Amino acid sequence: MATAARTGRPSRTVKLVALEDLAARVPDGCRIAFGGFPMFGKPMAAVRELVRRGSRELVVVGTSNGIEVDVLVAAGAVRRIETAYVGLEEFGLAPNYRRAAEAGAVEVVDYSEGVAFDRFRAGQEGLTFVPVAQLVGTDIAARNPEIVPFPCPLTGRPYHAVPAANVEVAVIHAPAADEFGNILYPQSRMLPQGLDLTMACAADVVLVTVERVVDSNFVLRNPQLTQIPAFRTTLVAHAPWGAHPTALPGFYEVDDEFMRDTYLPAATGADSFDGFLDDHVRGATHEAYLETVGAARLFHRERWAVIA
Amino acid sequence: MATAARTGRPSRTVKLVALEDLAARVPDGCRIAFGGFPMFGKPMAAVRELVRRGSRELVVVGTSNGIEVDVLVAAGAVRRIETAYVGLEEFGLAPNYRRAAEAGAVEVVDYSEGVAFDRFRAGQEGLTFVPVAQLVGTDIAARNPEIVPFPCPLTGRPYHAVPAANVEVAVIHAPAADEFGNILYPQSRMLPQGLDLTMACAADVVLVTVERVVDSNFVLRNPQLTQIPAFRTTLVAHAPWGAHPTALPGFYEVDDEFMRDTYLPAATGADSFDGFLDDHVRGATHEAYLETVGAARLFHRERWAVIA
Amino acid sequence: MSEVSLHERLAVLVARTLRADDVGFTGLTTGGPTAMFGTYIPVAAMQLARLTHAPDLTLFMAGWCHNPSLRDLGALPRSEFPLSWYDVPSEARKDTWPGIHSMYRSDVTVGFCSAAQIDRVGSVNTVRIDRPDGSHVRLVGPVMVTEHMAFYGREIVMMPRHDRRTFVERVDYVSAVGHPGGKAGRAEMQVPGSGPALVVTPLGVLDFDDVTGVMRLRYVHPGVSVERVREETGFDLDCAAALPTPDPTADELAVLREQVDPQGFLRAGVPA
């Protein structure tokens, strides 16, 4: 907490930091959630920073996971994943993840998508469990010793008690923030962005990368845009194109060309993908990464910005 | 379902009806919720129509109730109320309700505000109960045989199982709708309007009065404004100033003058309030009510409309 | 009426099963036959029903966009949350969970899903395929099929493949439960949804016996023999009541071709 020279009083904490300082708040072995949808709004700049740090033994808790898990698994950062989906949407299965899952190199705990959402809602509300009706008869319940059947105390209806998400860290990529950590979204959001907010409310440490940094006076004039208030944000870092190669509403679409020409060919094997990480991620900065994947080309893909 | 003359095919159901037809969908004795906050956004035109119909034995389920309960209790329409608050905010206790509650003429079941909200969330999600941690040691649990203590099946933490709201009917007043029942709100909403949406999602029959009726093409161009989609709406009625004397964001403030000069003096006794109902409500229409309380004066109170 | 494609035939057949006020949910699947069965045929069927006998039907496109103006959509989107959909006219958008439609209280009356395996009682698998040597093939995960089968009024399972690897005696992983024990078995589960009602495949259309809960052949497509269906099915299939898949009427086909599928995807296939 800085001190204002003139008055001698402490001044408000600035939470805006460099990307590497943000990533440093992710301890090895923690339970961690990443915002976005498989190829939509993923906090990829932060994910690549975790690869640079050599993060290890992460337990990824999610609802619909995608390329962020494919990258982190390939980098050897993930011990276990609890989610409803890992894939690349139109680009098919997640190749690195699939190899690791089939080899037993990463532990996979399957949840249905509704239950996966509800685990975060339970986390947001400080509940130790969430009661769900839809797991009766499924292998989701039968193969998971952490899920316990119980009857409704009022009616006897069969339920399963599912553990809350219990995530220590949530990492999300958002359109904009001020330096104090107020995180702004356009008023017309898409569903995965709504889920990001629940994730942020369910975590102890909330790390946010943003496309734009705005003045705090802009926030005061537009309080309806703040969806994560400053007190919930632990740290924020400026990372333009921070969701690349996934899409960010109001900013850019999925980078198809990169996915088809660079990512998918690299991901066909562990060695080739390790080469990709060496060439584009490890030892580079976020800015250098943008250069190597063609930032100039990307720039022309921008359509419109919801938050100026 | 009407039939289009030209094609011979059935055409889409029009859900826009007269206020009295909307009120006719409220059966005596039903479990019913009213949207709004005590002096904010209450569906008062519909409430007055229930008084005209002579509704009886209603079980009102709510979170923060106000003048709508004060009116309905005075009219003898309410058997029981399950809620966290009944009052008139800055205008004090609800006089008619208080007399009836103290005389035992209406049964009052007390819930805390958080639990009262959560009962509607459970209803929205088809749950038979909601687990809450905050009732340990309170008389809210101790005096309510429908609330049952149970341990978390995973951790043993003490919880209470609280029954879902289980409402048959929700009645709310909203800014606008199209004739098919898509209900529109401005994108910048206030908290009680957010709660109205949960209420609407938790009820079997959803009755909505609105300030404005808009063309369905307006809805298609502004889908982000639809907060209750047509399929959830049972009937909609046009009732300008339908929340009077409570406030509606974007349309009008609380009618202080009416509250202090007319409502509160009438509510000091059962007979005087019955006279008020005779003079202003029974035997009148919504339009006639607006005349007797001074529609012309009201018109000048309008500040701005969020939805044109 | 000549040259009715199989996909057109299926869209019409599914449309006929839709009710006047159905609320229909389809996710978005991508890639050739999967996109055709998982998304395009269901969307075309719902839209055809809206334009003919079911004007009140609500279409949840990709599970979040209510009654989009399909005319303005051009081709089907390639991802579940395509940014271009900001601009497509629709009646409502779901942007929070649980949000403006709650699947848990059975707001959805009919759902569509796909799976890698389905078994004789209609349970489906989207998680893993076990190999005899103890290894397995990892698939995407349970996604939302669990909720479809537990909460939706009824489910129509769209299977882009029909062979002994996909139609199996018992799925390797139960992502979602069909009809073990028939209607009585489902009653014990105390979930509001009634589970899989129809299974639509490139060979035929199947439904389930109320008492035993076992799948049976209801329609066989033109050019496909009952024997072939039996051969391609990994469990003993009751085909006694199987009829030829019915033809669309001239009116259905006209609405389908002129208003629902003017691009001709149902004849030519969805572009990759």
Place this chain on the structure above:
Amino acid sequence: MSEVSLHERLAVLVARTLRADDVGFTGLTTGGPTAMFGTYIPVAAMQLARLTHAPDLTLFMAGWCHNPSLRDLGALPRSEFPLSWYDVPSEARKDTWPGIHSMYRSDVTVGFCSAAQIDRVGSVNTVRIDRPDGSHVRLVGPVMVTEHMAFYGREIVMMPRHDRRTFVERVDYVSAVGHPGGKAGRAEMQVPGSGPALVVTPLGVLDFDDVTGVMRLRYVHPGVSVERVREETGFDLDCAAALPTPDPTADELAVLREQVDPQGFLRAGVPA
């Protein structure tokens, strides 16, 4: 320093208890002393803390408006959701439940509430007052005090009256639980909140014994005797450690009067 009003003194005293990064919740109460104790003193205390030692403190005005620009607010609003607040600059608004701050996971570290009765262990009543003849006075209901005491880091109970009808041996209805059984008793409840920490009244300031959970007098206001506090309290009150309520520093008073309360409400009273 002369002419420090009681309400100014209380605002400063409460401000001193606030921590650098507190997240503070106050509802909106209306009408004379209730508005002063329930809303105005807490808001002034939080704002004073923000301007002095606690710049990171977050103020949830009326429980939904984050860090409003109090300067632009003019007078305190008269209702919990005043339409004029559409125009007041602030940092965030809560517009859904549970929404952007979750009280259940203890996002709120300090809450303020009022009640009609409080008892020796700090349990409060907002529901009903029983009369000896068996009749009762009906009050508004539990509102949110239950959640305040169960989930918030700590609670400051602002009591606009201090007499034997409001400070009672045992409340007629437990809307929210204080410290029965002391800290050990609360541990058994397994709720994250630590319950009432301070009780602020027109006569003094009280806190609770960790072991017994019983209320005791900590400060007595200028011009009030310890005997009077004892007389006006309906249970046996430990006053052994009571000190005079401390004076504001000149700096605190300057910030309070110049920046927090330039309208002078804390001296003159809140307008009705």
